[in-house]
Amino acid sequence: MTERRALGNVAVVIPCLDEEEAIAAVVREALAEGVGEVIVVDNGSRDDTAGQAAAAGARVVSQPLRGYGRACAAGLAAVGPETDIVCFLDGDGSDVPAFLPTVVEPVAAGTADFVMGSRLRGQREPGSMTPQQLVAGRLAGVLLRITYGVRFTDMSPLRAMRTDRLVALGMREQTYGWNLEMQMRAAGAGLRCLEVPVDHRCRRGGQSKVSGNLAAGLSAAWKISTTFIRLAWHQRAGRSPEPAVVPVARR
Secondary structure: OOOOOOOOOEEEEEEEOOOOOOHHHHHHHHHHOOOOEEEEEEOOOOOOHHHHHHHHOOEEEEOOOOOHHHHHHHHHHHOOOOOOEEEEOOOOOOEOHHHHHHHHHHHHHOOOOEEEEEOOOOOEOOOOOOHHHHHHHHHHHHHHHHHHOOOOOOOOOOEEEEHHHHHHHOOOOOOOOHHHHHHHHHHHOOOOEEEEEOOEOOOOOOOOOOOOOHHHHHHHHHHHHHHHHHHHHHHHHOOOOOOOOOOOOOO
C-alpha cells in the first residue's frame, strides 16, 4: 500500500441494503483511515443497517427507492462542499477499507483522475468472488480496452475520483450498471484512468444481492451488458443520453 496521505478532504460513500451484520465494522475501518466523512446510504433496508451505521460514526442518508445506482447518486449528492475526493465501497465487509489510501493517493497527487481497485490483481480470500464475477470483470476489461483503449480487469466498487469530475460525468444508471457506467464515462471523457491492486474478503455477514442469488445475478449481468451497449452507442454517435434520474445537488 502507498505512503499514507491525509484524507480529511475525502468522503466515503457506502450504498447499503440489509447489511446490519457488517456495516458497523466497515464504517469503523473506513474512519480509522482518517477520512473526513463516511456516508452510508440506506437503500430501503428492512433491518437495523441505518442504526448500526450511525452508531459506528457514519452519517446516514436515506434512499428508499431501491437501486445501487440510485444509492450511489444519493451519496454523491450528500457530500459536503469541503469534500475534494469521493470514494465508494460496499457495506458487506468484502472491500478492505485499509486500501482507501492506495486508491486515493494517485487522485490526490494529480497523477490520475479516476482510480479503481482491482480485486483480480490483489489478494482474494477463497470464495470471496464467484467464477461469474471473475469472468465478468475480465470481459468488461476486454470490451473497455477495445472500445476506449483503457485497461481494466474488474468492476470493483472500491474507487475514487475528484467530486467535481464525477459530478461532471452526469451519471445516470439507477441499478447495477453504475460502476460500469463510471468506467465508461471516465474513459470516454479522456480522463486518466488507473487500476491498482486491492485485497478482497468474503462478506462479513448477510446475503449477497447478486452473487448469492442466480436470478439476481442474471438480472445484474443483463443490466451491465445493456448499459455497455447503450452508452457505447450514445458516445460513438455523439448523442446525449436521457436526463439524469437523480439530480446532484451538493449541500
